Amino acid sequence: MDENIQVFYKPENSWVGDFIPYYEDGEFKLFYLKNWRDNYQEGYKRGWHLITTSDFIDFKEEGACNIVGGTGSIIKIDDLYHMFYCKFPSAEEQLVCHAISKDLEIWEDITEDTFTADGKIYDKAHWRDPHVFWNKKEGEYWMLISTRTVAGKSTRTGCVGLCTSQDLKKWKYQQPLYAPGIHVGAHECADMFKIGDWWYLIYSNYTDNFRTFYRMSRSPEGPWITPANDTFDGRAFYAAKSTFDGEKYYIFGWNPTKESNHFGFNPENYQGKDYDTWDWGGSLIVHQLLQNDDGTLAVKIPDTVSAKFKxxxxxxxxxxxxxxxxxxxxxxxxxxxxxxxxxxxxxxxxxxxxxxxxxxxxxxxxxxxxxxxxxxxxxxxxxxxxxxxxxxxxxxxxxxxxxxxxxxxxxxxxxxxxxxxxxxxxxxxxxxxxxxxxxxxxxxxxxxxxxxxxxxxxxxxxxxxxxxxxxxxxxxxxx
CATH class of the missing domain: 2.60.120.560 (Exo-inulinase; domain 1)
Structure with missing residues (x-):
């Protein structure tokens, strides 16, 4: 056995953050946000990076995109790839952006398609992580947004926002897809997919309960049912997004490191890390999804990973x-x-x-x-x-x-x-x-x-x- 084998991917001298998975031609193309922390040096590339794999053990590093921005999604229409991502120009405003590519390598930013929240339904300071897909039932493109509502009697305004479009350029603001008034923070990295007769809505949150959640419904409009166990994993798994390889569904998140005593909890003279607080970013974790008879979801080790341990x-x-x-x-x-x-x-x-x-x-x-x-x-x-x-x-x-x-x-x-x-x-x-x-x-x-x-x-x-x-x-x- 190679002592340097790495089961859970982490790039050299840096860490992984949110993943944007895309599957094509037998290969998982995993775009992700790279966290350099104190290792950052001039010349290192920020923005989306890409690794590819077919088995979640052997990875090929493809390098950085020419687009700098936050979490989003990729959709392919005919022979053209569309990237939707976010930018953070100020504390008062976040932006959703659009770029296109013919090869997933060189991206052209369509600056005129950039837009922010309307300020009436949704909060401009929380407008990120766009997830775009074609809703066949409605005959239109849907964009899920991690955001907060403007109106509310309390600060529990976190929600999954919704915009719709016919051309991926002009988007209409709709009422929130899911706004239960549970979380203060925006519902991050929202994702949505269908297995059989059930629709599933995934989101992550860092307020009230720090983890990735899911909801289920017979319709893409809801109502969204909260299953008895509404999470895939615990605190040490975050920002999960899904993809489908034609046979199986997977979710891709990250296991955070513990590198600092951020709140000063550690005992005096303690030199270890097990007491330390959780960080943003760490190593890639992939779970294979299973659908139970009642429609609820379960997780297991990906078959390709388990098979490596012979x-x-x-x-x-x-x-x-x-x-x-x-x-x-x-x-x-x-x-x-x-x-x-x-x-x-x-x-x-x-x-x-x-x-x-x-x-x-x-x-x-x-x-x-x-x-x-x-x-x-x-x-x-x-x-x-x-x-x-x-x-x-x-x-x-x-x-x-x-x-x-x-x-x-x-x-x-x-x-x-x-x-x-x-x-x-x-x-x-x-x-x-x-x-x-x-x-x-x-x-x-x-x-x-x-x-x-x-x-x-x-x-x-x-x-x-x-x-x-x-x-x-x-x-x-x-x-």
Whole structure:
């Protein structure tokens, strides 16, 4: 295995921000905003950059466009590509812009098509991330805009705005497509697509709840239903936009880094990063979408990514804590009043896929996986299923100490909702790439996280106050 392999794309000396995915001729063309941070030097190119891939593992860097601007979308009409993007000339006004190209490389800016909000329905200071598509049902082009309404009794005016057009040049302001009065901030990176009889509206928001959301409807006009679990991932996945390859749908977002102690929360003399605050930008994360029978959406590892991890590694466990019944890669414990665990004899590679199945008995308080754990159990990253709370919880080594308990003014560092049933078997797949961990559970949900401080350690399984069983555990690497 190449030790320099990178599963989740990040450009050299910089980071990725919002993606603008486009699929054509068997290749994903992923335009994105590049974040140079303190690495920026004169001569570096700003604006949209492009990478291409067919499998989300091997990427080719195509360089920067000659257009400088923010997030948007691309649509092809006949032999001409149309780029819609945004600019930010001032704090009082944002602009939607239009450019065309014959080859996705050289773009001609159509300056006369630039426009801003009307100031009557929509706020000119929030007018960005245009997403354009042909609405066959209505016989017109739709442009979704990340914006805020002008009228409102409170500041919760974030919405998905709507403009319509017949020629991609002249746009009519319509009433908001979705304005629920939930968020203060604009509904960013809005996206819309149809699978079967269902329409899906995606947007991201950084107020009230920092993540990417989705809504569903039988009609492109709504009403927009909020599913029981209305997110694809947690805090460490943002600005997701979708594309379709003719068979499967995918969403492309970014896992943010944690590079600074922005609010001064860290304990004195702490030298690590796990306490640090989330940044804008990081590494590319791709989730494959699945449609459930009731129309709701689920996520899984892209098949092409999972298939890369072909080489199995030896995996064995020591005696651990508590009593376990071990039989041919089946590990079972009854620990109704205590914590039981097994720790692998082998360290986890820095890049790998960990897979397995688990189930738990009635009234079990918690069970799950420990990553990069040491024999003392205090140093490790815990992914904890809590059936009585219907959630997957991430808890780092920081919370295993009194200092960590005092520092964090909340119980959960990261969590994802998931309905859990006693006695049912669940599968899990974990992708680790250095500081990034993607925990996929039962082809339903995923939890993105960062694991900085503990660079090495073992695989652990545990059950807390209950009955649990783990089977078919494996660790695979890219051969």
């Amino acid at each position: 080489k199995g590694l030896p995996l064995s466990f020591n005696e651990g804590q508590g009593e376990w019944d071990i039989n041919t890669n089946t590990y079972k414990t009854e620990s109704n009043y205590a914590f039981s665990s097994l720790i692998s004899n082998e360290d986890i590679p820095s890049v790998c896929k960990i897979s397995g199945k688990l189930n738990f008995g009635k009234d079990t308080k918690a069970c799950g996986i420990m990553l990069r754990v040491q024999d003392d159990l205090a140093h490790g990253y815990y992914y904890r299923l809590e059936p009585n709370r219907d959630r997957l919880l991430f808890r780092s080594h920081l919370m295993q100490s009194e200092e960590g308990g005092k520092t964090f003014p909340y119980e959960a560092e990261l969590e994802r909702p998931v309905h859990l049933e006693f006695g049912k078997e669940y599968n899990f797949n974990i992708i680790i790439d250095d500081t990034i961990c993607e925990f996929y559970f039962n082809d339903e949900i995923v939890m993105s996280s960062r694991i900085y401080d503990l660079k090495e350690g073992k695989l652990g399984i545990f059950v807390s106050e209950g009955i649990g069983q783990f089977t078919d555990l494996s660790i695979n690497v890219i051969d």
